[in-house]
Amino acid sequence: MIEPKSNSNFYVITGGPGVGKTTLLTELQNRNYSVVPEIARKLIKEQQENNGKALPWKDQNLYKKVMFDRSVSSFEQTEEIVNGNEITFFDRGFLDTICYARLINSDVDEQMEIYAKNWRYNKHVFVLPPWKDIYKTDNERKQDWKEAVLTFEKMCETYANYGYNIIETPKLSVNERADFIIGFIK
Template sequence: MTKIKINNNFFVITGGPGVGKTTVLKELENRNYKVIPEIARELIREQNQNNGNALPWKNKELYKDLMFERSVKSFEQTGRTENKEKPVFFDRGFLDAVCYAKLIGSEISEQMESYAKKWRYHKNVFIFPPWRDIYEKDNERKQDWNEAVLTFEKMTETYKNYGYAIIEIPKMPVNERVEFILGLIEQTTPAE
């Protein structure tokens, strides 16, 4: 893989756990935008149902590898099937798996590094900050508050290190968060 692949209509929505990303993404979907679901949550759900080991509390390395592999596959498939003009929102990107590797002290493989540098989302990444008032644990989200804050900090650092501009989403009602995101996309989209 040598060619740089930039998808300016691919927007990452990321952040630590329990920050309201999924709620905002559901609202974007309700407004007829294409949303690519979070790979990590799907993987955890699947592994729980099948009594698998690729879980952050069982086998972090296997979890990281599968999360990265599936995230790249999702990016690739979306690139083949989606209109290049319309925004597509990713509930986390494959760089989230790179961040997770850093969080657990795992090696970042050459393959991960290569994809991170050469397969690009839109330069603006929307990141949701920790918000204690809405944070809750569930069957797939077991991190405590301190881990949630650390994840946000590492996520910000990871995306910046790969040349993305971080846009922090203000803590406000869902519709206002959606309007904020769509307004910024409209500002960065060249007029026809």
């Protein structure tokens, strides 16, 4: 049995690929906020370096499983480090993996459901909308624009389905986006 956990100081910043999440999180970190980096990007880099199979273009289900497990561990480790008392921003949460599963028509297993229902971030989730002017692909981000828009839509739907309040972060400069988020939480 998974014991319920909730941390109102844990804020998720999410959205489709290439919308400025990492840049925004870097700005928040520069303002002395605690930030948890994205699991997916780190996993993809690691798998590419080791010729691994847990990649979205090799073994989607293995990628999904490893990403979910690491996201849950990240939540737990962060809770231990900050003792739950410090405002912390996550570059995606474990519900992003549930969204990914739905995007690839893969099962959301019982364990994933249990964590999603029992381990809770702050009820407000900041979602960055698709922004074509800043979108670009790279070695870890291979989705095209259409997939980026679909991911945004599914991400909003996924978080809302688990009872989170979606806060769409405006398309502004990184400083203004950071000001918007900090202003909202204060």
